[in-house]
Ligand SMILES: Nc1ncnc2c1ncn2[C@@H]1O[C@H](COP(=O)(O)OP(=O)(O)O)[C@@H](O)[C@H]1O
């Protein structure tokens with residue numbers, strides 16, 4: 001049984017905006033899949049369909065055997081199992097760092113406050129900023145905010161983590177601290193789908209790299225095959241542009 | 244050797260504003276007016292008479308203000324949320340209410356609501372007694388400000404970035420939980436200042452209720468000036484009381500705003 005199973009995924013926003021045009025993707029538990037592709041090709045939309053932030057126009061999405069498109073599925077329960085890290089962090093600005101990391105634990109996992117605090121602090125240690133637990137997000141640098149966002153998702157003990165360009169909004173000197181956290185997470189065996197332009201991360205952490213263009217998967221391969229021996233002209237052209 | 248055109252020290256452009264340029268003179272002017280009025284009321288018999296005849300109206304003014312504000316907030320929250328609701332009927336009814344109220348001048352609305360809408364509505368729902376003039380007036384104000392507040396609530400909720408809702412939902416929080424724990428608390432920061440302004444606006448607009456015979460400050464002042472012909476004393480005193488009330492409320496509201504945004508400490 002695959003951890004993530006996407007079949008025949010189509011997402012159309014308007015008759016003339018076909019963001020995703022038929023995507024199939026099977027991801028095993030513990031796999032790290034990196035998605036790359038030009039801006040506007042549908043990468044975010046694919047990720048957002050994997051936790052049903054967008055409702056697919058057609059196709060199916062299974063997480064650990066549960067079909068999200070089925071109306072009978074309790075989406076809140078599934079989403080608790082699927083962490084999502086956004087380009088713009090989306091921390092809750094009115095809550096302290098620790099409150100950010102414990103809110104969903106208390107409300108969704110129904111953990112008592114002291115348990116949630118313990119788990120939250122453990123995750124803040126993991127991402128390297130336990131000393132900021134009582135600061136507010138706006139007092140943190142971008143890199144720190146993104147690490148808190150990762151800790152916030154991890155505190156829910158997710159089965160899957162989705163990353164949508166987690167370092168694209170960061171100043172260059174902060175990219176590494178976030179990627180390091182992600183590399184560690186990958187080494188710990190987390191199932192991850194990562195949209196990124198960081199090819200170094202893809203080489204180091206990915207089991208497979210998928211190239212998307214115009215809403216379709218053009219090519220999927222292991223990082224070494226993908227970067228050193230791309231099969232398609234479009235992949236080659238894209239790699240030439242960004243490398 | 245500096246070039247010949249270098250300005251002398253006293254002709255140098257300054258990069259700092261002088262203290263008298265930055266000084267809040269406006270506060271001094273208001274302070275002087277308040278001091279002048281205070282002195283008049285203590286020393287001048289006519290002003291003192293006006294003061295004692297008018298200020299008891301303050302209780303009714305405050306009562307009407309608070310009652311209208313509370314009812315308007317409830318209506319405003321409902322109509323504001325209604326405009327954002329998924330339900331078609333709810334959305335359109337809320338929208339129609341807001342647009343109608345905002346399209347009619349306040350005095351015309353107060354007459355219409357107090358003298359026509361409320362009596363007919365109360366008859367329709369079968370209230371045995373007539374609604375008192377005071378409550379008719381208060382309901383009129385509440386209905387009017389409910390529409391203004393609906394816009395504030397709607398705008399406040401919409402001011403919270405979509406990413407906040409998505410972050411909440413992606414953590415497994417339900418729609419309601421996300422609203423309660425994430426969207427509303429943030430919307431409140433956008434809502435509190437304009438709602439506070441509306442509270443002050445309601446206070447000032449209770450003055451309009453004098454046309455319906457409510458014995459609040461303005462009505463008292465009109466009765467005083469009509470019976471004594473001391474227009475200057477009566478109207479100055481009336482303005483003085485409103486000004487004091489509004490200044491006191493503004494200071495209070497600033498405190499409330501501060502308490503509501505603990506994460507911005509040190510930025511003010
Ligand atoms: N909510 C939306 N409404 C309309 N069009 C959208 C929406 N979200 C994305 N799109 C469009 O779908 C296409 C794919 O977008 P996206 O998945 O964000 O691309 P990427 O993440 O690869 O840059 C783009 O053309 C974008 O304009």
Ligand SMILES: [Mg+2]
Nearest residue numbers: 043044045165
């Ligand atoms: Mg994107």
